[in-house]
Amino acid sequence: MSDILNLDAEVRTDLGKGASRRLRHANKVPAILYGAGQEPVSLTLAHNKVFRAQEEEAFYSQVLTLNVDGKAVEVIVKDMQRHPFKPLVMHVDFLRVDAKQEIHTNIPVHFVNEEALNKAGAVITHHVNEIEVSCLPKHLPEFIEVDLADVEVGQTLHLTDVALPKGVTSVELAKGESHDIAIVSANAPKASASEDTESADDAAGEEEATEE
Template identity: 70%
Template sequence: MTMDLFTLDAEVRTDLGKGASRRLRHANKVPAIVYGAGKEPVSITLAHNKVFRAQEEEAFYSHVLTLNIGKEAVEVVIKDMQRHPFKPQIMHMDFLRVDAKKELNTLVPLHFINEDVVAKTGAIVAHSATEIEVACLPADLPEFIEVDVKDLEIGQTIHLSDIVLPKGVTSVELAKGEDHDQAVVTASAPKGGSDDNGAADEEADSEETTEE
């Protein structure tokens, strides 16, 4: 992904309301708002084609972005994106200003590696989460977090506390206590596996009874 997809040009908008937003969308623009960092919210517009191209990249959602608003470059992260129910159209975006010296909370995608190794054992790998909320300084924000499942065996589960987070990054959920140590990925036996074993056991019991 090229760095220019992390930088978006924006214009301040003063014409607000549903009618104004509808006109902007017809003009291939995306209405948006920037807030946070103790400053007043600012309503802006972005070029839809540039935003749509950028949002196709996974890193766009977990990266500190730069909004060029007039002559000011504002560092932000995406907090919300509203899409059209069926059209390939972005309806509205919310951006949160970031302060280089203050921690931010945001979602980061999980990348599961070595699933093919587990699959060779006959296990089925099921994801309970595809992203986790982390807290860190903007400079430490990872684009993704790897979860290595190569040692996962049937019946085992990897929890949040088992994930090795990058330096300077903490789990928001784990900070709430052990009760929030949610499952992330589990290896289970193929469907029908337990039934087959049960049938085999019943057959063995039947044979033993006959022999007696």
Template identity: 65%
Template sequence: MTDLFTLDAEVRTDLGKGASRRLRHANKVPAIIYGEGKEPVSLTLEHKNVFRAQQEEAFYSHVLTINVDGKPVECLLKDMQRHPFKQVVMHLDFLRINAKNAVQVNAPIHFLNEEEAEKLGGTMAHHMNEIAITCLPADIPEYIEIDVANLEVGQTLHLSDITLPKGVTSDELAKGESHDQAVVTLNAAKVVVEDEDDSAPEAPTEAPAE
């Protein structure tokens, strides 16, 4: 595990909107960690460390280590609040995990060979950018690759067409066949039909009067 996925945190007892505002002014991020039958704990993290980590795609599905007052706690990021227009992380929610218990996460999709597929004359339409999955923490994939090189024009890949890593199951497919959602489609390219030139004068319908 890289340093990007290990963050130091301090337990905070000064709670409320005013306290959170003061923390943000001090370049810190308020957070909370909960789960595994333990009491929620309010935390404070350094904004610069959080901001650097959240730029990595894997941060959102990777097992993280939060050093809470020096004691390591393994967890997953469950929610992140950002400022509507500033590059500021406003709040974080972490979920404690147990290596023996399965967890639900969203794994990002990486589409491979899209240019090859579009050479057939189609355009690619992504219906999903991530897949909700369940697996043990050790089996969480950083991302799921889908090769679309052999996709034909008009063809759609569904969740049931995707090969997931060993030990990983789709949350939607677990609900039944009716939840076999479309993932990606190679649509036929739109044909633009040009209108006839309306600038040409119309032929007279009646002979001119003599």
């Protein structure tokens, strides 16, 4: 995990599309570092290190350490551009982190204890895969767990039903009750076509018996 959360970077002064193209040919990734009231800095990182890191969930949700020319800078990933079909990272935006200032970022959701609902035949629908939160860097969770152990068939969990970690608040709920979005639903299984036909036949039979 340390290799994922710690990356070496170099300041670059050769800017522009041509420079970025040359960097990519040299297996480097162009990047930008900004925020915390400081000037933006253009960077370059080794592509193999970034590509390996971006395969891990923590890369997007945790505070990373960039070693910029030997100086450690705490950051989070704000944006990343990938090649449309090649396994290449084209560009990364890093946001500086201030330990005393709250940050807004998206945290992945992990759904647990779905087994009972699956056995009951429920059709489980995940409406979101991540939740936007606000918190100090020290409270930033790696993921948010949504427990379905007590959920019943036909029930939908909303954002207000999710227990967020200490020090973490929902950006959506801060906007008002109308933003209490659905997180996951456990819907009753739909009857098959044959079952629907049998039910219709039974109903028709009962109606004919009544008329007689």
